[in-house]
Amino acid sequence: MDKKNFLIGIGLLILAFFLMIQQGKDQQLEAEKRVATEANASKQPENEKRVVAEANASRKETVPDSTSGDGNSEINASKGTTTPPPSSTEKPPVPGLVLGKKDHLDIFFTNHGGGIRKIHLNSTDRVKLEYDFEYPLAPALDIGFENRDGGPTELEKRFFDKNAYEIVEGQRDSSHMVWENVSADNIVVRREYWRVAGEDYLIHHRTTVTNHAADPLVLERVRLQVGSAQPIDRLYNLFDDSRTYLNVGYYNAGEELQVGCRCANCSGRIDGVEDEFWQINEFDDPEPSFKLSQAKWACVNNRFFANIIRPVKEPEDVEIKGKEIDLHKISGFEEKYDSGKKGISGSFAFPFGSIGPGESRSLEIEYYAGPKDYNRLQELGHEQKTVMQFGIFWWVSEPLNAFLNWLHGWLGNFGLAIIVMTICVKLALWPLTAKSIRSQKKMKELQEPMQALKEKYKGNPQKLNQEMMKFYKEQGVNPLAGCWPMLIQMPIFLGLFWMLRSAAELRGAEFLWIEDLSEQDNLAFLGSYSLNLLPLFMVVTQVIQMKLTPMNLGAGASEQQRIQAKMMRMMPYFFLLFLYFFSSALVLYWTVQNILSIIQTLVTKRGDAPIATTDTAKEVADKPKALDSNQHMSPEEREHRRALGLRLRGELTKKEIKVAFKNRVARYHPDKIRNLRPKRQREAEAKRQKLEKAYEFLLK
Template identity: 30%
Template sequence: MESQRSLLFFALLAVSFLLYQAWEKDHEPKPAPIAATASVPTEAPADALPSSDDIPQTEGAKPAASTKAHLVTLANDELKLTVDTRGGDIVGAQLKHFAKVQGGEERLTLFTREPGFNYVAMSGLIGPNGSDTQSRPVYTASEATTLANGDSQLTLTYDGANGVVYKKVLTLAPGKYVVNTRFEVTNPTDKPLSVQFFGQIKRTNHEPDSGITSHGTYTGPVYSTDDESYEKYNFDDVKERNLNKETSTGWVAMLQHYFVSAWAPKLDNVKLDVYSLQSGSDAIIGIKSKPVTVPAQGSASLTADLFVGPKDQDALAAVAPKLEKTVDYGFLWFISEFLFWLLKLLHGVVHNWGFAIVLLTLLVRGAMYPLTKAQFTSMAKMRALQPKLASLKERLGDDRQRMSQAMMKLYKDEGVNPLGGCFPLLLQMPIFMALYYVLQESVELRQAPFMLWIHDLSAKDPFFVLPVLFAASMWFSQKLNPSTMTDPMQQKVMQLMPLVMGVFFAFFPSGLVLYWFVSNLVSITQQLIIYKGLEKKGLR
């Protein structure tokens, strides 16, 4: 009986988790086409110009002028960026080492600006003397150059009023997904100037056909402040109210499955404000500085890093504190981080993420063997007591109070804990759930092949072989445990459970199904070993 309860517990947990994932997902995606990144140079489309609602407003701001702009390119070995000379916004970001579709030539694009869908990184200077206060400036772009240290650099220049010169310098280091953005303001006047940096990410609040399957993961804005290290602020939140948080340090980001873009200012001793805006169907999450003074006859420099790329924890942690939390491991993150570290360690040995999952499963199940043994031993003891419990029920009839007292005395005399089969199971669940998040969130598994027909561990099994094997292993595990159920309905439910769970798992990423299948095989092996030992004690 305890074995069946355990299986039901696992099944109900899986179903509940799926329902929770569905509830947590903000919007059902509606595909929108993504065209190829614009070539260079190209005139920026007039209907794509930022409106006055697209940037944080200061006194005296007015809509953008109609001066024409064009697009320029900045690239390194990881990224190809398209920059609009109006505002110096990054309106295209192609990830060179990530295919949109496995085996395809087309590269994955994050930032894009197309009819019906926007995803762009904007930045500038506002405030009384900011270059973006009256309208978005149209910069003069130099040719992208390669510096002596290998960095790729693009310099944008704008001549403001009274001889004030604004420069926006974008730098990409080799092998990095970080765009260092530096604003240089040269003030030739006899009066100090006041400017404020802003960096924001604008994204249409539905999912395009980007080649990324979300599997119910969160898509939308997040931010970090002194008081909130990692906080989601979804598209509905942006629509309902404008975010406004003051902080000393922080960042803002836009998440989707496996990938992230984030602004992280690098301003010493300058307070920041985290904010959100709604612009038509586009949501904006941004961060701006308090006023910075540019001295008379002097200059000032304001710097921020823009990350645009995969959710690589080491790379994210190097950009800003707590930015690695955008790899969302849920409330069991402390267990998930250890398991991910272990998974990476195993991958370094076998050089195959599928075999690394198999080895991780073996290690996890091996470490939990004492709990598993305690669980099955307790279940065996409970089965051994069934004849005595039946005798008590026959003798005491429907007297529930006496029956309860007699059962507790019997458990005490026989040294059996009726909850002994459940408690080890409950201790195992945090590990199983934490591992689920690891396999769900790890970009390393995206389009990662295993063997034979499994070419992408982040996608479902194309031939449903693993779900069938999983269901078969679950059925065999059931058969190892003699049923004590007498209710025909309960018996039918238990018989159908492997089939039901197999259908559920048919749509899970194959890496997850691989874990559960191997886990079942290990569990069956452990059961056979444990039952062999119990037989010698007369408990089987």
């Protein structure tokens, strides 16, 4: 690589480092907060004991004694209903729904709405790092009833207290729990939760509303809180905005909604789109609303984790709402998140209906709170695997994800699995890549006869194209063959990019010095800036690969070809600037791919015999035209005329000779040959001297 390109590459690296410095203040603040958090970690056991003690006290207050019949509830003898005293405050969270000693989840319920205030994901073989689903505003699965305009229903008008839910069934270590709330006039809302062995991250839920009043109860619509999501801590990334991972999504199972015009932008509704995910940075409104004719599920998720709510019976006339949350303004979150840091929450509303006196109405859902693990989501069915958001290259991402996880099960390490997967992909593409390398080599060796064709038909472009196509066919060369490997590699690379960026199983996965394959490899910190070794190794392998790749730059190469060659030489630096900030899993794939390409190029070049041109090529390059019988010309003059591309019969004017010489010698100007290898430069210089000798001879 020449000095000019090297200096440009170094300049780009300096620019990237400058941008890192400009953005470094935020990262330094995050580092200071992590230190403060670690300093307070020693206080956590005492805090946990206090929370557990409060939870135990709360449980004693809320669970009625089934043996004595006494408890916090009062029995209304005349109507036979349970009427707890009203409460206006939320009590400490209560743990529940435990599946064995090594459970994947720790679930904490709240008396506010009978919902879930927090879910803790424990470390497992698939989830290396623990994680907390925190619902600081409305609890997950919090329930409310509203009319079609979103206003309060009769239940709220009858002084229904959302903080009056109490546990009526289920113990702390039970896999089943029931909460109840009874209004002042005997409307009972029963919320039942249970879990099934083997369904590690799935919670089953049923809400039943019973009307013990004398009048019908009109509950037009029910709204369930899907949950909320906060951004996951990560190292600074120049290109990847963390807000793009925070989104509200759904799966539309119904037909288009005929509202106004048929497009989503005009009607404000999503028409005919099956799955859609709205990022927080795409919200035009702090609380956008999306209406569907029928829905399978709705979700709220961040980069690695998702909350999905799926009604067992697919509802119609659905409304999905998103909401932007200012995390810094929430009590208990102000130290964890900077000012302006946003989170997201979502809710799911659909018709519920009227309930007559003495009647009940129920709804049943499945609630997933766990990692964005393709295998698990696929097992759930109902297209919940689309929460992975693989995009238009899902047809690449899905099989590669399944293959990667299969290799991990065999090898036990995701780093090794990525290397083996890359080798398998490269072997599958080996024949096509080898053919491309041979084609590029042929094109390079056929530059001279191709240039002769261009000179011969330079005044007739149509004839030139015909002869060039004929020439390619005779030589068995496809000028586009060199593009196919890159065209095939790009969907694979982009499919891997979308697959690896949200694969929760890579979070915390270690390989060599890499502590987290979902993050930058972070060998060390320069102050508060991450020093990543793997991208530097990647760019070295790519530079070596570029040097081994034929550029097809002969002395007669066009200006466009030279510009393209310079752009190709700059590609390693662009890849370094781009991949430096992305996950080490992606950089590992590209590095191994480069190494395999180097090996393949060397093997293919050594295995190929020198290419012999056909008679047609030799004729075009070497065979002079026949002379008239009455034309007498010395062999030396014929040679000089051929060197300048002049006709071999008739007299020549000085103007013809000068124009021919000027056109030919321009190809070997020092500015055009300085990027060539030394051997090619010497050859070009010899040709230039030959042209000068012919010019001087013919002008005499």
